[in-house]
């Protein structure tokens with residue numbers, strides 16, 4: 001056997017051994033480094049996913065009402081504006097319902113705010129479960145919601161409003177007392193602005209409250225001249 005490659009002296013043997021050890025150490029270090037880089041890559045991916053999740057949650061929070069989970073007023077308004085343009089472009093009917101809890105203040109005072117919150121939540125759930133996917137529900141203010149009904153003329157909107165009103169009145173959101181809502185409806189008129197459409201639904205709602213609550217009223221007319229002037233002056 002040819003042994004010419006073997007170190008010929010103890011010094012050479014020692015040097016070969018040191019080289020071998022250095023090579024083993026370097027290899028170990030490289031493997032460790034590679035594992036660390038891989039770990040960092042995974043951690044970076046996880047951090048990116050977490051950041052994306054937080055961004056999505058934030059986006060959702062800024063678009064939905066924290067208590068009821070329905071769209072907040074801003075998101076509802078943006079959607080309604082886009083829907084209005086579509087309906088005007090294709091001359092489709094569009095209606096809105098403004099739905100307000102009757103005597104909500106009394107519910108809060110008698111049962112406490114957290115029960116008031118539960119009632120509000122219950123109403124939101126009832127409304128959401130009764131509408132079409134193409135409809136949109138938004139929290140409008142304290143105890144009121146706005147419902148957008150594309151492709152729906154006033155007559156059908158009033159029918160739906162009555163169905164919703166009856167459903168809420170016969171629910172047992174409060175065990176020992178009925179919960180009622182008043183509803184104002186309005187349908188888009190040619191070249192009408194969104195703001196005016198909402199105002200007319202609110203006007204009908206105010207009239208329903210004045211007439212005794214727990215009822216539905218539609219707004220057939222345009223805004224009274226005084227209101228229109230007031231709006232233009234703003």
Ligand SMILES: Nc1nc2c(ncn2[C@@H]2O[C@H](COP(=O)(O)OP(=O)(O)OP(=O)(O)O)[C@@H](O)[C@H]2O)c(=O)[nH]1
Nearest residue numbers: 067101102103104105106108113116117142143209
């Ligand atoms: N529990 C609860 N109450 C709220 C919330 N936001 C507003 N409110 C209360 O809702 C009540 C709104 O009352 P109003 O709509 O002014 O009047 P109302 O008592 O409902 O009377 P009508 O609308 O005239 O029938 C006020 O007492 C507010 O404090 C909320 O998020 N949770």
